[in-house]
Amino acid sequence: DGGITQSPKYLFRKEGQNVTLSCEQNLNHDAMYWYRQDPGQGLRLIYYSQIVNDFQKGDIAEGYSVSREKKESFPLTVTSAQKNPTAFYLCASSSRAGGDHYGYTFGSGTRLTVV
């Protein structure tokens, strides 16, 4: 079955550490996205990529970095510069062909906690 996989499901980070969250999709989608969700809040966009080797900052990119070396993969690194990284991180992918819009497919999320 096609889908989008995030790993790990739970991640603990010590202060000052960088950690990388994995996101892989086998849907042949061109675009991929990272969102952050805090308790009782909506989804805030961190970074997105519409094509391999290209990505753009979202609304809250500070303290995060991404890469898009392969169509299937869009890892997110939470750096030590992110002062409040504890949150639920969601990865999504989408396809847009022939001018038609399509919705996003989301992964199951990674819960990051600073210890």
Next chain:
Amino acid sequence: GENVGLHLPTLSVQEGDNSIINCAYSNSASDYFIWYKQESGKGPQFIIDIRSNMDKRQGQRVTVLLNKTVKHLSLQIAATQPGDSAVYFCADSGNTPLVFGKGTRLSVIA
């Protein structure tokens, strides 16, 4: 950026009753709207979508209504069940990337 918001943050509904969740949008050029359901600890799941050339679209127990005049979107759930308890988001796909509101939490009372 364009705003996609929700009128009510929480909604409690008796099991078996119908639920209505509302959403306002501000981008008059938006041409595609999506509703997602997010259960606790999980990623959002697609429920139903509607294009701007339609006023209504029905799925299994769900109906989405679009009023372009007042830029309002609603999700109706018929015969609400305990499994419908979740946070519901609308999203505007007229822009890339999607913009999500805070969501409405639906609680079903047994």
